[in-house]
Amino acid sequence: MTTGYDADLALLINGSWKLGEGRDLFPVVDPAKGETIAELPLASPADLDEALDAADKGFVLWRATPVEQRAAILHKAAALIRERADAIARLLTQEQGKPLVEAKGEVAGSAQLFDWCAEEASRIYGRVLVRPSGQRAMVLKQPVGPVAAFSPWNFPVYLMAKKLAPALAVGCSVIAKPPEETPGSCGALMRCLTDAGLPAGVAQMVHGVPDEVSRHLLGSPVIRKVSFTGSTPVGRHLMRLAADGLKRITMELGGHAPVLVFEDCDLDKTLDMVVPQKFRNAGQVCVSPTRFYVQAGIYERFVEGFAARTAQVKTGHGLEADTRMGPLANVRRPDAISALVEDAAAKGARVLAGGHRGNQGFFFQPTLLADVPDHADIMNNEPFGPVAVAAPFTTLDDAIAKANRLPYGLAAFAFTENMRQANLLGDAVESGMVGINTFAISVADAPFGGIKDSGFGSEGGIEGMESYLATKAIHTA
Structure with missing residues (x-):
C-alpha cells in the first residue's frame, strides 16, 4: 500500500x-x-x-x-x-x-x-x-x-x-x-x-x-x-x-434518517442493502440510515441478521483493498460516538455488535444497538458515525409517528412490498426525500434537500x- x-x-x-x-x-x-x-x-x-x-x-x-x-x-x-x-x-x-x-x-x-x-x-x-x-x-x-x-x-x-x-x-x-x-x-x-x-x-x-x-x-x-x-x-x-x-x-x-422495515419485506434482501449503506463512509452521511424501526413480527430476526452482517464489515485504511469501512474523519468523532453508545446502554439498549473505538487513528467499530428507548441521546441527536439504532413498532400509524417525532426532515426510507402502504408512507413521512426499497436518492437530475430543521x-x-x-x-x- x-x-x-x-x-x-x-x-x-x-x-x-x-x-x-x-x-x-x-x-x-x-x-x-x-x-x-x-x-x-x-x-x-x-x-x-x-x-x-x-x-x-x-x-x-x-x-x-x-x-x-x-x-x-x-x-x-x-x-x-x-x-x-x-x-x-x-x-x-x-x-x-x-x-x-x-x-x-x-x-x-x-x-x-x-x-x-x-x-x-x-x-x-x-x-x-x-x-x-x-x-x-x-x-x-x-x-x-x-x-x-x-x-x-x-x-x-x-x-x-x-x-x-x-x-x-x-x-x-x-x-x-x-x-x-x-x-x-x-x-x-x-x-x-x-x-x-x-x-x-x-x-x-x-x-x-x-x-x-x-x-x-x-x-x-x-x-x-x-x-x-x-x-x-x-x-x-x-x-x-x-x-x-x-x-x-x-x-x-443535519438529519437523523428513519428506516421503516415492515413484515412484508424481503428480509434477507433488505438486510443485504441496509447494512452496507449504514456503514458507507463510516456513517458520516447526512442521509445515512440510522433509526431502524422494525415491525414487531420480524424485529428479532432483523437485529440478529443485522448484527451478523455488521460483524463481517472489515475496517482499515481506505487504501487497503479489502477495507469496507475506514476511520471517522477527525479526532473529535470517536469520543462523541462513545458517549452516545454509553448513554444508550445505560438507558437499556443492547449492544449487539461493536460499541468500541479502535486502537489507532480515528476508528470506531461498526455498531448495532437494539431496544433503544426514545429518551436515549442517540435517538434524538444524529450520531454521524457507524452506529445503527433499532426499536420495534406495531402498526403503520405507529411507524409514521416514530419517523416524524424529531424536528429533522432530510431523508427517510422504508422497506415494504405493499405498494398501497408505500404510497401512504410517501405522503405521510415528513421528509424532503423518501426512498422506498432504495437508497438511491442523491442523483444529478433530482432535487436534494430537507424540511423542518x-x-x-x-x-x-x-x-x-x-x-x-x-x-x-x-x-x-
Whole structure:
C-alpha cells in the first residue's frame, strides 16, 4: 500500500494559485493514522477581499459568456475529472478516510454533475405573456450573482461539485470555501475547472477559520447567494449573517434518517442493502440510515441478521483493498460516538455488535444497538458515525409517528412490498426525500434537500438550478 500524499495545497484567487507565503497554516491529518501529512495555507482578510473583487468582476464576464461556451468548459472539466479520477480519489481517501472504492464513486458522481448541469444550462426558459397587439411582456431567468458556497468534509468533492456545477452553468461566479480537512481533493477538482478553461475570477477557492471566512464573505455586498451544507446550528448562524444583506440562501442541514422495515419485506434482501449503506463512509452521511424501526413480527430476526452482517464489515485504511469501512474523519468523532453508545446502554439498549473505538487513528467499530428507548441521546441527536439504532413498532400509524417525532426532515426510507402502504408512507413521512426499497436518492437530475430543521431549498435537478437564478419581468408597451 502506497500512502504518499501528493497534493499541491493552495488557495485559488483570480486565477492565481497562492501558497504559504507567510499565511497561517492548518495541519492536514490522515485519519487512519492520526498523523499530520501536510499543511494548508489559510486565507488572510486581504485574500478574502481579493477573492470578493475577483468574483464581482468575474460575474460580469461569465454572465455575458454564451451558454454554449460555458457548457463546453463544464463538459471539459467533467472529462478531466474522469481522466484524473484515480489520483483525486487517492487524495480523498488519505484526507477523509473512506475506502478507495467509495472515493472513486464520489469522484465519478462529481463528473456527472458537471455534465448534467452543462446540458441543462441551455434549457433555462422564460415565458412570453399574452398581451394586446404591439405590447410584450416577458419573464426571464438570470443568474443571481456571485455565490458563497460552503461545503463539508464528509463528501468534499461531490458536495463542492454540487454547488459549483449549477452556479457556473447558469452564469454565476463563485467563492468556494471547502473544508480544511480535505483540501487536496477539493483543490484537484478546482484544477480540473481551471485547466478546462474557466476564466480567472469566475471561481475562487479559499480556506480559513470558518467563522472568520463566513463573516467576511457574507458581510460583503458582492455576495448575492449563500449555499451551505452542514450542521443545523452552523446553518442557523449563517442565516443570521445572510439576513443583514438579504442574501438568497440554500441550507442543506443535519438529519437523523428513519428506516421503516415492515413484515412484508424481503428480509434477507433488505438486510443485504441496509447494512452496507449504514456503514458507507463510516456513517458520516447526512442521509445515512440510522433509526431502524422494525415491525414487531420480524424485529428479532432483523437485529440478529443485522448484527451478523455488521460483524463481517472489515475496517482499515481506505487504501487497503479489502477495507469496507475506514476511520471517522477527525479526532473529535470517536469520543462523541462513545458517549452516545454509553448513554444508550445505560438507558437499556443492547449492544449487539461493536460499541468500541479502535486502537489507532480515528476508528470506531461498526455498531448495532437494539431496544433503544426514545429518551436515549442517540435517538434524538444524529450520531454521524457507524452506529445503527433499532426499536420495534406495531402498526403503520405507529411507524409514521416514530419517523416524524424529531424536528429533522432530510431523508427517510422504508422497506415494504405493499405498494398501497408505500404510497401512504410517501405522503405521510415528513421528509424532503423518501426512498422506498432504495437508497438511491442523491442523483444529478433530482432535487436534494430537507424540511423542518434539516433546512430548505434544493440542490440537484432543475430545482437546484433555479436556486441560482433570479426572476425578472420585462413589460413593453
